[in-house]
Amino acid sequence: MSDSFDLGEPPQPPKPEAYRVLARKYRPQTFSELIGQDAMVQTLGNAIKRDRLAHAFLLTGVRGVGKTSTARLIAKALNCIGPDGQGGPTIDPCGVCEPCRAIAEGRHIDVIEMDAASHTGIGDIREIIDAVRYAAVSARYKMYIIDEVHMLSKPAFNGLLKTLEEPPEHVKFLFATTEVDKIPVTVLSRCQRFDLRRIPSDKLTDHFAHVAAAEGAEAEPEALALIARAAEGSARDGLSILDQAIAHAGLEGGAVRADAVRAMLGLSDRGAIRALFGMLLEGDAPGALAALRAQYDLGVDPQGVLRSLLETVHAVTLAKVGTPFDPAQPAEEREALTRWSSRLGYPLLHRLWQLLLRGHGEVAAAALPIEAAEMALLRVIHASTLPDPGELAKLVANGAPIAATTAAPAADPADAPAASLPTTVEQLAALLEAAKRPGLADQVRNHVRPIRFEAPELVISAAKPLPADFTRELGLALKAITGQNWRIGTADGPAQPSLRETEQAEADAERAQVLASPVVAAALHAFPDAELVGWTKTRSTS
Template sequence: MSDSLLGLDEPPQPRDSVYRVLARKYRPQTFAELIGQDAMVQTLGNAIRRDRLAHAFLLTGVRGVGKTSTARLIAKALNCIGPDGQGGPTIDPCGVCEPCRAIAEGRHIDVIEMDAASHTGVDDVREIIDASRYSAVSARYKIYIIDEVHMLSKNAFNALLKTLEEPPGHVKFLFATTEVQKVPVTVLSRCQRFDLRRIPAEKLAAHFGEVVEKEGAEAEPEALAMIARAAEGSARDGLSILDQAIAHAGMEGGAVTADAVRDMLGLSDRNAIRDLFDRIIAADAPGALAGLRGQYDLGVDPQAVLKSLLETVHRVTLAKLGNEVIPGQAEEERAALVEWAAKLGFPALHRLWQLLLKGHDEVIRAALPIEACEMALLRVIHASSLPDPGELARKIAEGAPMGGPAPAATPAAPAEPPAPRNMAEVVERLVAAHEEHLAARVRNLVRPIRLEEPVVEVSSQGIPADLVHDFESALRRVLGKRWSLRVTDAPGQPTLNEERAAQEAAERDAVLKSPVVAAALEAFPDAELIGWTRDNRRFG
C-alpha cells in the first residue's frame, strides 16, 4: 500500500513549532466532547456494550459537524486497551494507551485514512481490498476511514461491494460524506448509517465561550451568538470565524465585540435593519432607500440586507405565534418584534416574506445588485399600501366603489360606542364589523371571566397565542383604543358555543318531558323528536 494511504507522506514536526488553528486544536478527543450528537453517541455506546458492532459505518451530515472526528473516535473506541493494557472496546476510550494516542496523532499503522476526493479510482480501492485480507499489526481491528466517499468512481464502488458485504472479522470500514445522495444504494444497504445533525446555535455559542476562556481571551455574549448563527450548525466554520475574531481583537487590544464581528462578516447592523423595516411597513419610500444606501456605503452587500429583512419577517411571525426568543437577542430587538407582531397580521407577513424572497433571488442574479435591491424594496413598499385581498373581496361583495377619487369626507365613527355587557355582545360587534372568522374562533375557544369597561378578561385555558393578539387588536378596532384584553390563569366560564349547546340540551329535555310529547312517544315508540319552536311550544 502506498505511503499516501498510510498518512506517512508528511514529515513529523515539533508540536510547539507551528500554530494550530482552533478548529484543529479543539477537535473532540472523546465522545463527551462531541457536541450536538447525543443520539448517535447513545446508539454507538449501546452497540459497543452489547457487542453488536456493524462492520461498516456511514457518517453523513453538513460540513463541520464532526463526521471525520467521529470516525476517529470510533476507531479509538474499538481499539482502546485501557491504561493497564487489559481493556476492551469502550464508548469512553482512555486516551492514554498507545492505540488511543497513536490514533489521535494520526500515526497508527492499522487505522488507515483515505481522502476519496484524491483517490477516486478502482486501483486505490484494490489496494484496500488486498491489504484488508491481512490481520491488524498491533490493533484489535484494522480500520479504514474513507472521507468524502461519494467521490469514488462507479467502478471503485463496484470493486468495494463484495469486501464491504463480507469483510474479514478484523476489518471495519468508516465512511464519511456530505452528499449521501451520491452514494450508491448498494453501498448504503451494507452500512449502518448515522446522520449527524446541525449543531444548535445555543450549543455552539456555549462551546465558543469555553474555547475563548481556554485561549485566555474575552468575547461579548452577543458576538459569540452572532458567530454561532453565522456558522449555520458547523462547529468547524464557527471556530474558524472565532479564530479570526480573536486575532482581530488582539490587534485592537480588546475583547471580541459584536460590532467587530459584524464588520468582519459584513453583516447588516441590527439597529439599521430595524429602522429600515420600520420605514418599509410605514411605506416611507425615501427613508427606506436612504437607509439601504447607508448600509451599502458601509460595505454591506444588498443581498445581505434582504436576507436580514427576511430573518426579521420570520422572527416577527414566530413572535406572533408566541414562540420563545432566540439566544443572545437584544432587549430592544425583542421589544420591536413584539410591537411588529401586534401591528402586522399573518396575511401581511406572508406577503412581505414572498416579496422579499423574490427580491433576494433577483439581486443574486442582477447585473446591478444595489439598483435591483432598491427596486425590490419599492415593490414591497407599494404592495404594503394596497388593500388586503380579503378586504378587497369583501368590498366587491358589498358593491363598494373600487376606484375613482376618494370621498370628500368620511363619517367618523362614534368616539364612545356603548360598552358591551357580555361576551355575546362583543361577538355581535365583531360580526357587525365583518370579523366573522375571528368571531367564530371566539365563540369556540374563549372562556370569559368578566367584562368591566374597558377590560375584557378571559381564561388562558385553550386559547392560542395568535388568537390573543388578533382578539385584542379587533377589540381596539371595534370598541375603541382604550379597550384591552387580559388573559389570566383562572378557569373561566363556558365558551359561547358550550353555553348554547347546554341551553339547547336543556330545552330538548324539557320538551321531551312535556305531557303532549311524552304521550306521543309512548303511543308511537319509534317516533323521534326532530325539532321544536320556542313560541307557543309547537313541536316537530
C-alpha cells in the first residue's frame, strides 16, 4: 500500500494592502482630528454632556470640510460603549469598542448611509419610514446618514416630514449637504443645523505638513502653502493635490517643491505677479506684455494671471484699511503690499479692480485668450495715465481745457532727455512750474512735508491729509519731466514742514519783529485801536 500525500495548492504570498488615497487614509477618526470646526465640536460636546441631543442634525458646508466624517463621528459618539462596555454617549469616543470599530469600517447594521443623489424618490424614503419603527439591533441609536440630502425630490421631502417631526426615541437622522438653500424650510426647521466653515489656510498648511511627515515625504513650506491656497478651504481637495505632488516628487527623486506644485497646478508665481503688478503701476507696457507672455509660455492660463492680479488689488486694498495679513503670506509679499497700500489711493484701487475684473470676463469669453489678456493689461496701463473723474471735474471747473487734462504725453517719457533731478522740495515745485503744471506745484507747496528726499525717491508724511491719488499723479508727472521712474510714498514719523508752513512761519516771525520795534510799539501804545495791515511775506523763488 503506497502512501499518498495531498500537497494541495502551494502557499500564496500575502497580497499587498491596497493603496488608499490620502483623503481616505487621513479621514478624522475623532473630534480632536477634525480641523477648523471648534465651535461645532464644543456645541455638540455640551449637548451630549447635558443630554440635550436633537433627533435630527443638518451638516452644511462646502466640499471637503468634513460633513460626512462629522456625521460618522456623531454616530460613534452617540453609540460608543467604552472599552469596558459600560460607557455612554461621549464627545471622545474610544475607537476600540465594537460599535466604534464597526462604524469606522462602515459595517454597523444600525448605522445606515444613503446617497440621496442616487436615491431621490419617495420609494427610497418610504423604506426608511417603514424601518424606523423597529428598534436598533445592537446599538444605542439607529442612525440614518443621508448625504447630499438636497437631491431628494419634493415628494420625498414631504414624505419625511412627519417622521422628522415625531421620530422614535431610538432613531437619529444626520443630513449632509453642500446646497442648504435647496432644502425646504419645513425640513430645516426640524433639524439642528451646523455650518461647517472653510478651513483656514494656515491650519490646512499645518495639517498637510503632518500628513507629509507621516508619509515620509519631504515638502517645502511654500509648496504646502500653495496647496492649501489651491484647496480653497477643503481638506479633501488639498489632500488630493498633496497626493499628486508626492507622487510627482517620487518620480523626480526629491522633495515636494514649490515650483513643481506651481507647474502642476498651473499657478502663477507670486513673485512674477508682483513684478507684473508693479509694471502696470509704472506704465511699463513692453515689460508687462513680456511678463504676461513669460507666464503664458510656462503654461499659466491668461485668465489665471488676471485672477492673480485681482487678488493682488484686493490684498492691497485690505492692507490699506488695516486688515491683518494672512499668516501664510511670505514676508516679501507683505512688504510689497505695505508699500503699495501707502502709495495708492482708494479711487485708483477701485479703478484697477474694475478694469481687471472686466478684463477677466473678456478673457474667459474670448476666442484668443492671450491676446485678450494683453489688451486688458494695455487698457489698465493707459487708464493709469488718466486723471481720476473727480480730479478731472475739478480741473474743468478751474478752467483747464479737457484736451490738456486727458491727452497722453506727446512722446514716450523714456525718450525724453533726463533733466537734473531736484534735491529740495522748493526745486521740485519750481520744476513743476516750469513744466506748466501749476496746480500740482501748488499741491507740492501746500502738502509735501518730506521725511526723506533722495531723488528719485521721496517719502512724505502721512499725518496731513493728501489729495486723492496725489502720490501717483506726482510720480507720473516727474517721470514725464525727468525721464526716470520716481518712488513716492507716505509714512509716519518726524518730517520737515511744507513750503507753505515754512513761509507762514517766516512771515509770522517777521511780523512779530516789526511789532516789537520801538517805533511801532510806541505807535500802538499811543493808539491802542491801531492795527498793522497790508503786511505780506514775499515768497522766495530762488
